Amino acid sequence: MKTKRKSEVGFSNLLVTGGCGFIGSNFIRNLLNDTTFSGRIINLDKLTYAGNPENLEGIAADFGPRYVFQKVDICDAAKLEKVFGEHDIDAVCHFAAESHVDRSIKDPGSFIQTNIVGTFNLLEIAKARGDKFKLFHHVSTDEVYGSLGAEGLFREDTPYRPNSPYSASKAASDHLVRAYYKTFGLPATISNCSNNYGPYQFPEKLIPLVILNALEGKPLPVYGDGKNVRDWLYVEDHCDAIWTIMTSGVIGETYNVGGNAEMENILIVQLICDILDEIKPATDGKPRRQLITFVSDRPGHDRRYAIDFTKLKAELGWSPRESFKSGLRQTVRWYLNQKKWVENIKTGAYQSWMKEQYG
Ligand code: NAD
Ligand code: TYD
Numbered sequence: 080m081k082t083k084r085k086s087e088v089g090f091s092n093l094l095v096t097g098g099c100g101f102i103g104s105n106f107i108r109n110l111l112n113d114t115t116f117s118g119r120i121i122n123l124d125k126l127t128y129a130g131n132p133e134n135l136e137g138i139a140a141d142f143g144p145r146y147v148f149q150k151v152d153i154c155d156a157a158k159l160e161k162v163f164g165e166h167d168i169d170a171v172c173h174f175a176a177e178s179h180v181d182r183s184i185k186d187p188g189s190f191i192q193t194n195i196v197g198t199f200n201l202l203e204i205a206k207a208r209g210d211k212f213k214l215f216h217h218v219s220t221d222e223v224y225g226s227l228g229a230e231g232l233f234r235e236d237t238p239y240r241p242n243s244p245y246s247a248s249k250a251a252s253d254h255l256v257r258a259y260y261k262t263f264g265l266p267a268t269i270s271n272c273s274n275n276y277g278p279y280q281f282p283e284k285l286i287p288l289v290i291l292n293a294l295e296g297k298p299l300p301v302y303g304d305g306k307n308v309r310d311w312l313y314v315e316d317h318c319d320a321i322w323t324i325m326t327s328g329v330i331g332e333t334y335n336v337g338g339n340a341e342m343e344n345i346l347i348v349q350l351i352c353d354i355l356d357e358i359k360p361a362t363d364g365k366p367r368r369q370l371i372t373f374v375s376d377r378p379g380h381d382r383r384y385a386i387d388f389t390k391l392k393a394e395l396g397w398s399p400r401e402s403f404k405s406g407l408r409q410t411v412r413w414y415l416n417q418k419k420w421v422e423n424i425k426t427g428a429y430q431s432w433m434k435e436q437y438g
Pocket of ligand 2: 274300377
């Protein structure tokens with residue numbers, strides 16, 4: 080059943096789910112500006128708290144008929160079916176998800192609905208399109224593999240051992256995608272990547288939260304002893320990896336995507352403090368490191384994630400371009416320069432504007 084994709088296969092009407100979120104919005108902007116893609120993008124998003132149309136400001140005006148937005152919940156199968164039919168969808172890049180581990184601990188229900196049932200709905204409708212349908216690319220996480228000790232790396236054949244409701248729901252969705260390929264021959268690929276960072280990330284995740292709190296002189300919460308390790312992937316590198324897999328990956332295969340940047344949380348928080356002290360010193364002149372506050376650990380907190388992306392590198396020639404040091408500095412600068420975007424999130428204005436615009 081292994082089919083090597085032909086490089087000339089193009090997607091005419093690509094459905095991107097969750098395109099108003101962090102990674103999805105970066106992906107849409109990059110792809111519309113990529114000369115190797117001439118199709119249309121249909122961005123389907125429920126606009127939860129994490130969906131922000133301001134992430135794609137100017138895109139509709141710049142790309143006219145090549146960009147369409149549909150406010151739809153992937154749990155609503157009837158509306159999804161309508162979008163697939165009306166826009167003659169021939170490929171999907173599936174980002175839409177509830178994505179924050181801490182929220183999944185407090186309230187797992189929406190994770191089960193969106194991440195599992197929503198993915199199932201998309202797979203069913205894609206399957207029903209038969210030969211017209213070219214590819215379902217599923218964007219997933221390295222968290223499905225569980226937690227590592229001091230040594231070792233996650234490979235594509237590492238057994239799944241998810242530890243949080245978030246990672247368990249993503250694991251379930253990965254299994255469904257794989258099952259639809261194996262059982263029904265649905266053309267599908269999966270990517271499992273490490274922690275993304277960069278422009279447009281909602282400030283509930285570690286890096287943007289620390290940048291914005293530090294700017295306001297608020298405490299910088301570090302869970303547990305701060306020695307948990309994540310691998311950090313610059314969002315543009317991730318988008319590039321996804322497009323590489325979509326255009327030259329092997330149908331039915333999974334690819335790990337990593338940033339070659341393992342780092343303890345405490346070191347990241349210290350680095351952000353130091354960058355800010357250098358480019359925008361605090362008005363009281365005090366070093367931001369004094370804001371670091373160790374707080375109770377996250378229940379079930381995975382100790383270490385690290386990715387072996389040899390397969391993607393050797394088979395498809397992808398490697399991350401951004402180093403963590405320069406990527407982090409660029410990210411800090413981006414948040415410093417996006418006063419309106421940040422303000423609208425802090426005041427909640429982005430949501431009232433969304434309600435007026437999209438109901
Ligand atoms: P995000 O939380 O920033 O954005 C999620 C988007 O999905 C939002 O626009 C939201 O409105 C939309 N959405 C949520 N529920 C929906 C529903 N029921 N129907 C339609 N749209 C809905 O997430 P992100 O960080 O951009 O992550 C995108 C994908 O990448 C997710 O599948 C996530 O699991 C995966 N991933 C993220 C990271 C990371 O570090 N951010 C790492 C690995 C994998
Ligand atoms: P996060 O950005 O939530 O991503 P994930 O849980 O998917 O890895 O968290 C990254 C790491 O930072 C994780 O080990 C938890 C830790 N963390 C803190 O120490 N403080 C915080 O305020 C947050 C949000 C995360």
